[in-house]
Amino acid sequence: MPVKVVGVVGCGLMGSGIAQVCAEAGYDVIVSEVSGDLLKKGLGKIESFLARGVEKGKVTAEKKAEVLGRLQGTTSLEELSGCDIVIEAVVENLDVKREVYQVLDRVCAASTIFASNTSSLSITGLAAVTKRADRFVGLHFFNPVPLMKLVEVVRSPLTSAEAFAQALDFARSLGKTPVRSTDRTGFIVNRLLVPYLLDAIRAVEEGVGSVADIDEGMRLGCGHPMGPLTLLDFVGLDTTCYIADIMFDEFRERRFAPPPLLKRMVQAGLHGRKTGKGFYDYSQDPPKPVAGLI
Numbered sequence: 415m416p417v418k419v420v421g422v423v424g425c426g427l428m429g430s431g432i433a434q435v436c437a438e439a440g441y442d443v444i445v446s447e448v449s450g451d452l453l454k455k456g457l458g459k460i461e462s463f464l465a466r467g468v469e470k471g472k473v474t475a476e477k478k479a480e481v482l483g484r485l486q487g488t489t490s491l492e493e494l495s496g497c498d499i500v501i502e503a504v505v506e507n508l509d510v511k512r513e514v515y516q517v518l519d520r521v522c523a524a525s526t527i528f529a530s531n532t533s534s535l536s537i538t539g540l541a542a543v544t545k546r547a548d549r550f551v552g553l554h555f556f557n558p559v560p561l562m563k564l565v566e567v568v569r570s571p572l573t574s575a576e577a578f579a580q581a582l583d584f585a586r587s588l589g590k591t592p593v594r595s596t597d598r599t600g601f602i603v604n605r606l607l608v609p610y611l612l613d614a615i616r617a618v619e620e621g622v623g624s625v626a627d628i629d630e631g632m633r634l635g636c637g638h639p640m641g642p643l644t645l646l647d648f649v650g651l652d653t654t655c656y657i658a659d660i661m662f663d664e665f666r667e668r669r670f671a672p673p674p675l676l677k678r679m680v681q682a683g684l685h686g687r688k689t690g691k692g693f694y695d696y697s698q699d700p701p702k703p704v705a706g707l708i
């Protein structure tokens with residue numbers, strides 16, 4: 415069945431980006447949040463991203479109006495009942511996600527595909543709370559969603575070949591490049607990225623180089639768009655620590671264990687850009703490395 419209407423649950427950092435790219439691709443989108451305030455904030459992010467696109471000459475004012483016109487917000491999951499595919503991007507909490515899926519499973523048609531944007535929880539475990547595990551996939555987008563080309567499409571042992579193929583086609587229809595992954599914590603990208611980021615923190619702990627030099631080294635030495643410590647600030651230290659804990663729990667390998675410095679920074683509220691400080695202090699332009707971390 416062709417996809418016409420897309421539901422997105424959660425309009426935070428990832429959900430707003432996902433809703434935006436779906437509307438840009440021509441789908442009618444219904445995006446839900448738990449409160450009117452959060453919904454307004456999320457839709458505001460989309461509006462300001464598109465406005466910046468217009469300023470940069472990347473998006474026309476007509477296209478911006480068209481995209482916004484295809485987006486509808488709601489605070490009731492019931493309103494997602496007519497969607498052909500629902501992408502969930504709520505907080506990385508198993509109980510919260512399970513609750514969302516139980517409601518969706520009750521209100522959506524049997525043919526609706528469910529997709530989770532989780533980066534760390536088991537797709538199989540989430541699918542198991544629904545009566546449509548064969549039509550349940552992972553669609554893992556990357557931050558910032560409108561600019562990052564990749565989507566990991568994840569199948570559980572219960573995902574049907576047909577639903578998996580539909581999910582791959584859907585990702586392509588968004589102008590993204592899908593890669594296929596099985597349901598192992600971290601999928602492909604975080605399995606390789608997280609140990610690298612944690613190792614960069616260990617390098618800081620061991621005094622191998624300064625924060626600025628480690629970042630500059632990887633940026634210029636490997637051609638990365640940003641160094642690992644800048645990327646940690648961008649992703650969020652709390653988010654990274656949370657993902658690392660889950661990966662360590664799954665694989666029991668030291669490379670996934672959060673180093674003490676990461677835990678202390680999370681405890682101290684140094685979560686990166688979102689709190690204004692992490693490895694760098696964002697109150698200054700350009701941001702300056704934070705002193706006294708070790």
Ligand code: 3HC
Nearest residue numbers: 463464466467470472533555556557558561604639640649
């Ligand atoms: N509308 C339309 N286009 C826009 C735009 C907007 N509002 N804002 C920027 N763009 C365009 C720019 O015009 C530019 O286009 P061009 O290449 O044709 O010139 C392009 O997007 C890049 O934008 P900028 O030049 O402003 O910015 P950068 O070159 O610094 O790129 C970035 C920004 C894409 C974020 C880059 O820094 C990057 O790739 N960083 C790494 C991000 C990353 O690794 N993300 C993954 C995190 S891990 C994750 O998400 C997984 C999770 O589970 C943890």
